[in-house]
Amino acid sequence: MNLFGIIEEIEKIDPDFQDRINPRRDAIKNITSFGSKVAVAALPFALGSIFKKAYGAAASTTDVIGVLNFALTLEHLEAAFYNQGLGTSGLVTDSSYITPIQTDENNHVTFLTSVITSLGGTPVAANAAGYDFTAGGTFPTVFSNYQTFLAVAETLEDTGVRAYKGQAGTLAGNQTVLTAALSIHAVEARHASAIRYLRMSKYGVSIYPWITSPTASGSDVSGANSNDTGNTTVQGGVNILTLASVESSSSTSVATATAAFDEPLTTNEVLALVTPFIK
Amino acid sequence: MKTASELNTGNVNLHRRSFLRYAGAGIAGAGLLAVGASCHKDHNVTPSGTISLGTGDIGILNYAYALEQLEAAFYTQVVATPYSGMPSVELTFLTDIRDHEVCHRNFFKAALGASAIQSLSVNFSKIDFTSRTSVLTYAKAFEDLGVTAYDGVGYKIQNVAYLAIAGSIVSVEARHAALIGNLLQNGNFVSSDQVSTSNGLNVSNDPATVLATANTFLSAQTQVSANF
Numbered sequence: 335m336n337l338f339g340i341i342e343e344i345e346k347i348d349p350d351f352q353d354r355i356n357p358r359r360d361a362i363k364n365i366t367s368f369g370s371k372v373a374v375a376a377l378p379f380a381l382g383s384i385f386k387k388a389y390g391a392a393a394s395t396t397d398v399i400g401v402l403n404f405a406l407t408l409e410h411l412e413a414a415f416y417n418q419g420l421g422t423s424g425l426v427t428d429s430s431y432i433t434p435i436q437t438d439e440n441n442h443v444t445f446l447t448s449v450i451t452s453l454g455g456t457p458v459a460a461n462a463a464g465y466d467f468t469a470g471g472t473f474p475t476v477f478s479n480y481q482t483f484l485a486v487a488e489t490l491e492d493t494g495v496r497a498y499k500g501q502a503g504t505l506a507g508n509q510t511v512l513t514a515a516l517s518i519h520a521v522e523a524r525h526a527s528a529i530r531y532l533r534m535s536k537y538g539v540s541i542y543p544w545i546t547s548p549t550a551s552g553s554d555v556s557g558a559n560s561n562d563t564g565n566t567t568v569q570g571g572v573n574i575l576t577l578a579s580v581e582s583s584s585s586t587s588v589a590t591a592t593a594a595f596d597e598p599l600t601t602n603e604v605l606a607l608v609t610p611f612i613k
Numbered sequence: 614m615k616t617a618s619e620l621n622t623g624n625v626n627l628h629r630r631s632f633l634r635y636a637g638a639g640i641a642g643a644g645l646l647a648v649g650a651s652c653h654k655d656h657n658v659t660p661s662g663t664i665s666l667g668t669g670d671i672g673i674l675n676y677a678y679a680l681e682q683l684e685a686a687f688y689t690q691v692v693a694t695p696y697s698g699m700p701s702v703e704l705t706f707l708t709d710i711r712d713h714e715v716c717h718r719n720f721f722k723a724a725l726g727a728s729a730i731q732s733l734s735v736n737f738s739k740i741d742f743t744s745r746t747s748v749l750t751y752a753k754a755f756e757d758l759g760v761t762a763y764d765g766v767g768y769k770i771q772n773v774a775y776l777a778i779a780g781s782i783v784s785v786e787a788r789h790a791a792l793i794g795n796l797l798q799n800g801n802f803v804s805s806d807q808v809s810t811s812n813g814l815n816v817s818n819d820p821a822t823v824l825a826t827a828n829t830f831l832s833a834q835t836q837v838s839a840n841f
Contacts, residue, residue, distance in 0.1 A: 430800030438803060441813030499780040503773040513817050516764040516783065520815040521808055523787035524794075528802040531795050535702075542709065543792040544785055570724055570778045577719040579712060580689070586716055593709065594716040595781040596788075 393504050398511050399455035401501045404601065405515065406446040408497055410460040411611060412490050413439040415467055419487075422477045431532050435487075435525045442518055449514065461612055469610035484533050491526035492545060493599065493607045495519060500598035523596070546593035567591040664730055664837045670772050672841040675730045676820055677779065678721035679837050680762055683830055684755050685714040686735045691752070696745045703796065707752075710789050717782055724778075734832035749797050756790035757807050757816075758826055759783070765817035769841055787815070 393401075416436035419426055426432045443460075450457040467476045467486060475482045498519035505512040527543040534541050547565040567574045567588060574591035578584060599607070666675040688711035695704060722729050741747035763783035770776040791802035808815050820839035828836045 428800075431802075434800065434803050437810065438808065438813040441809075441811065445812045445814065495784050499777070499784065502767070502776055502780050506770065506773050506776055507768060509768040512768045513764060514814060516767045516780070517814040517817055519780070520760050520764055520783060520787040521803060521813055523784035524791035524802050524808070524815075527788035527791035528795060528800075531792055531802075543706075544709075544713070544788045569720060569781065570774060572720055572723050574716060574720060577716065577723060579719070580715055586719075587712075590709075590712040590716050594713040594720075594785055595778075596784040597781060598777060 393506070393508060395453055395455075397504050398508060399450055399453055401504050401515070402446055402450050402453075402511070403455065403458045404501065404604075405498060405518070406443065406450065406458050408494055408604070408608065409439055409442040409446060410458070411465060411608060412494060413443050414460060414465050415487070415490060415611075416440075418465075418467065418477060419483055425477060425480055425483060427480060428532055428536070431528055432487075435491075435528070438521055438525065442521075445514070445518075449511070463613040465611050466613050467611055472610065481533075481537060484529060484537070488526065488529045488533065488541075489607070490611075491522055491529055493604060494522040495526055495596055496599040497604040498522060499596065500600050500604065502598075542593065544593040545596060546589050548588065565592040566595075566597060569595050664733075664835060666730060666837055666839050666841070667728065668841050670770055670775050671725070671728045672839060673766055673770055673779075674721060674725055674775060675728070676766065676824075676837075676839055676841070677763070677782070678718065678725060678729060679733060680759055680823070680827060681714055681718040681721055682733045683735060683827055684759060685711070685718040686733075687737065687740075687751065687755055687830075688714050690737060690742055691748055694742050696743055696748050699745070706792060706796070710752075710792075713785060713789070717785075730837070731835070733835040733837070735830055736832045737830060739829075746797075749793055753790060753793040753797060754826075756786055756793055758818075758823060759786040760790055760807070761816050761818040762820070762823040764815060765819050765823070766841075 413436070416432060416439055420429070420432060420436055447457040468474050473482050473486055476486050477483065498515055502512065502515065502519075505515055530541050530543045533539040534543075545565065574586055574594070575588065576584060577586045579586040579590065581587070666672045666679065688707060692704070692708050692711050695707075699707075740751050760783055763779050763786065767776060767779055767783075770779060790807070794801040794804055806816075820841070824837060824839055831837065
């Protein structure tokens with residue numbers, strides 16, 4: 335998929351999308367276009383940064399708001415998905431699983447909206463044109479076939495986990511916002527685990543609660559729209575495959591090495607996954 | 614004149630040398646007492662602390678290493694002595710989780726190299742490994758503890774590469790936590806003691822809070838303390 339094409343398509347609908355999801359570029363642009371406004375907005379964090387000189391690239395408030403609005407964009411998508419699913423009569427049969435997730439996703443929307451507002455930002459609204467959970471007809475039965483619904487749910491949750499992870503670096507050192515983002519991130523992982531467990535334990539889908547891969551750089555393709563190839567067996571410069579394991583003093587299996595770490599997704603990778611769902 | 618941070622770094626090295634020397638000589642007790650005394654002098658440590666995790670990012674990585682040691686030891690025991698009537702699917706899950714935790718532990722050990730703290734001795738006397746309820750309840754507690762620990766310490770990590778690693782691991786811990794919750798009771802993956810029903814955020818805890826719990830599962834000789 336052509337990433338530039340995707341961004342162009344989104345910008346037709348939402349001219350500010352690129353700025354919101356690409357906070358670094360936004361910050362650079364803003365320095366020249368309305369620098370004084372940024373300077374004022376960034377003041378509380380600038381003050382904080384005096385005490386955190388070690389954080390080489392402490393995020394400006396603009397950066398932080400950009401990340402939060404990116405997260406909010408995803409939470410709107412997820413909340414809309416579960417709201418529509420649970421609003422579809424007869425679709426969901428495991429409400430003990432799906433209802434708590436719906437509650438959490440809507441809570442995330444409310445929470446992020448209030449945080450962005452409190453930082454002086456403008457929270458993104460839910461996409462005015464709505465969402466297309468068939469992804470342009472790829473999943474025509476998403477709200478009529480419960481198994482399709484669960485497969486799409488898995489993809490959204492796994493993507494959410496990895497999307498938050500990919501933004502953490504921009505929030506480094508920010509106690510309030512990074513901690514909140516990590517806390518939401520953990521909840522998305524709980525959801526992903528639960529959807530996967532439900533699919534495998536009750537509906538016989540051959541997956542695990544974690545993302546595992548049979549090949550070192552392979553993808554986990556159990557979700558509805560998973561085109562990720564993010565699994566890797568090298569973490570922080572350490573080749574996990576050469577570590578001791580229970581079975582061997584000098585090797586760890588690919589399955590374990592891929593499952594033990596969830597890899598981040600970049601902004602553009604997230605966009606590639608979720609853009610088909612945004613009208 | 615040394616700065617506070619230099620003193621701390623020096624202390625950490627001293628601790629490590631002390632441990633190696635005394636552990637090798639088989640008189641760990643004396644070494645631990647000596648280290649405990651120096652900790653109290655220079656560090657802001659918990660009263661029970663005897664092994665300093667170090668300062669800065671190294672301290673945080675050792676913090677993670679300590680918690681992963683605890684989890685790996687727990688699941689190693691669980692799989693070695695399965696509770697009665699353990700269904701094969703649960704044995705598969707618990708074996709996989711054991712392997713993940715061993716992987717995390719060995720990753721931190723490798724990544725920390727000479728800066729790694731020693732291997733910790735665990736004390737699981739309060740856990741009944743023959744009881745499914747006991748094992749899964751403690752498993753959930755360990756996983757939940759790990760999630761709150763990583764989430765609570767993330768903002769203190771200065772190197773974004775380390776932050777990325779912590780992020781890569783914490784979501785796997787959260788996946789474990791949710792699974793164990795579901796094994797205990799279907800639909801129990803975002804239990805209200807861990808995830809707020811009002812804002813959807815997972816609990817996070819500071820190192821002192823986490824270690825107060827973690828230390829109750831470590832032997833008296835290998836209690837750990839954080840000063841980052």
